[in-house]
Amino acid sequence: MDNAVRRVLVTGGAGYVGSVLVPQLLHRGYAVRVLDNLRWEGTALLGVAAAPAFEFQAGDVRDRDDVARAVRDVDAVVHLAAIVGDPACRLEPALAEEINLTASLRLLDAARAARVGRFVFASTCSNYGRMADAAGYCDETTPLRPVSLYAELKVKFEEHLLGTADGPCATSLRFATAYGLSSRMRFDLTLNEFTRDATAGKELIVYGEQFWRPYAHTTDLARACLHVLERPERDVHRQAFNVGDDAENYQKAMLVQEITKQIPGLRFRYVHKDEDPRDYRVSFEKIRALGFRIARRIPDGIREISAAIRTGLIRDPYDKKYVNA
Structure with missing residues (x-):
């Protein structure tokens, strides 16, 4: 301290x-x-x-x-x-x-x-x-x-x-x-939403699978x-x-690949988009030089969210209270 x-x-x-x-x-x-x-x-x-x-x-x-x-x-x-x-x-x-x-x-x-x-x-x-x-x-x-x-x-x-x-x-x-679990959970965030739908057995509709985001x-x-x-x-x-961390820059298609490793039988469909104004990769070297290292990664987030839904800890992940807008 x-x-x-x-x-x-x-x-x-x-x-x-x-x-x-x-x-x-x-x-x-x-x-x-x-x-x-x-x-x-x-x-x-x-x-x-x-x-x-x-x-x-x-x-x-x-x-x-x-x-x-x-x-x-x-x-x-x-x-x-x-x-x-x-x-x-x-x-x-x-x-x-x-x-x-x-x-x-x-x-x-x-x-x-x-x-x-x-x-x-x-x-x-x-x-x-x-x-x-x-x-x-x-x-x-x-x-x-x-x-x-x-x-x-x-x-x-x-x-x-x-x-x-x-x-x-x-x-x-x-x-x-x-992404990830929180006591005030949200399912209007990309990875959380994808993992929720995959766990529920729904087909993922992925718009602009090639675009990057950290x-x-x-x-x-x-x-x-x-x-x-x-x-x-x-x-x-x-x-x-x-x-964040340099290794946590993902395209949406890469997120889907990570989800399929943990949720077999995932159904997904890509809807191609040529433009997305929020297409970027980010360097996190400056905060790394400050001594900061992340403790959780994308596979960890998928695992914990899916488990919380499957075990019933989150009874209805489609409840509107989990969405900001």
Whole structure:
């Protein structure tokens, strides 16, 4: 534990990544406060609710009073609260801008006013858009070409955060496409959806099987937040890091191949597409040089999700509560 960081505020802590991060922080000895409006209920945090070092604050990042109370007496903020994903932002564009940009700017201002020491922002590798060089990899120096409202808003706040000279030690984590189990489960993510349908015996309809995307397990996305909190400020201040692993860049057809190794008899059909603006491979060398290594890989995610469905731990994976939009 970094001795300068004792209490951490996690916005969106009841969400898909947040509900994985909070137990990790508690296990490492941090006091944790969660600010969440419980749009997706709060059951994901029941496992930590009785922990002495855990505090839950029901509230909204758009509310100035809620935010002012949330940042009081904390040493670090991990900002996860957002309308997440392209479909959800398309469905509610005004709300997406209000939360993902306007409220984020206010949160940063409040953290600065409260003299919070660290600010970690959950950004996205979707910021890169389509690769200029089909044979290359995007790294943190690659120009950002967002092609969706979700990515545009992430880029705007990230540029403000990293371009601000005063205030907290600021770090932006560009998450690869998430997958894996979480206490607040989602089945609107590519690998999770494919694995669900394969386990249910459905035929996979795969659009644009040749397009690339990087992937990262929820456990590792959460671990990356913890990792940068514990690095010296000189290593992470005003820095962006891609979060994932070079070997976890996959084409959709490659994901299908991995699923067939574990779920025999999988039926699938490719629907060819010539264009996908989100076709990119990403280099994760910068965060690797920071000492970060992933702990879970695509086959692990397939195995755990399929088992959770087959054993009945997830009774109805088609329930609408598992979809953000």
